[in-house]
Amino acid sequence: MEESKFVVLFIGRLEWRKGIGTLIHAIRLLKKEIPNIELVIIGGKIHGKQKNIDDYKEYQRLLAMAKEGQIDNCVRFLGCAEHNLLPYYYSAADVFVIPSYYEPFGLVTLESMACKAPVIASNVGGLSAIIKDGIDGLLFEPRNPVSLSEKILKLYNSKKMSNDLATTAYAKIMENYSWKEVSKQIIDIYCRFIDCNINEPVKHIAVSSDASL
Secondary structure: OOOOOEEEEEEOOHHHOOOHHHHHHHHHHHHOOOOOOOEEEEEOOOOOOOOOOHHHHHHHHHHHHHHOOOOHHEEEEEEEEHHHHHHHHHOOOOEEEEEEOOOOOOHHHHHHHHOOOOOEOOOOOHHHHOOEEOOOOEEEEEOOOOHHHHHHHHHOOOHHHHHHHHHHHHHHHHHHHHHHHHHHHHHHHHHHHHHHHOOOOOOOOOOOOOOOO
């Protein structure tokens, strides 16, 4: 019986700062230790007549990198996917990786956590603000494929760790990032603003007609 694939998933734009090159290098480092590993990359208009030139150039660069590392047989570029299908990909992944060199927030982080996919992300920007390392995900040193490969290997070797991280992350999402909770936080902000200003006199503000201001 053929061993099932260990699926590492990336979802995002095909551009240099997303760090996909780092991820491909990490997969190359892991190929001997995880022979059944498969990297699935979703994003970019790279197929058909409507493909985007910039996306296609980045796809060609990354594909060449995979071929050079002799791992192109276990790296799949799927191109764009319908948003309503993404939960199925998240749920099917053994690990979801966000290897960005720069990321102000990272919505895919929340989406993957909501689908109970264990997350590994680079320790930058909004990613480090969302994820508590070792609690609800793992963080690695950005642009460092060795650091990333070590984190992936940890989850490969410990199903319990993967499940614990995913379970804690899901609870965190439900508590802090559900639409109900976000709506409540917005209402609280407006209420505090109204309470702070309800007794203050209304100030007349002169509005300039200069469109450049």
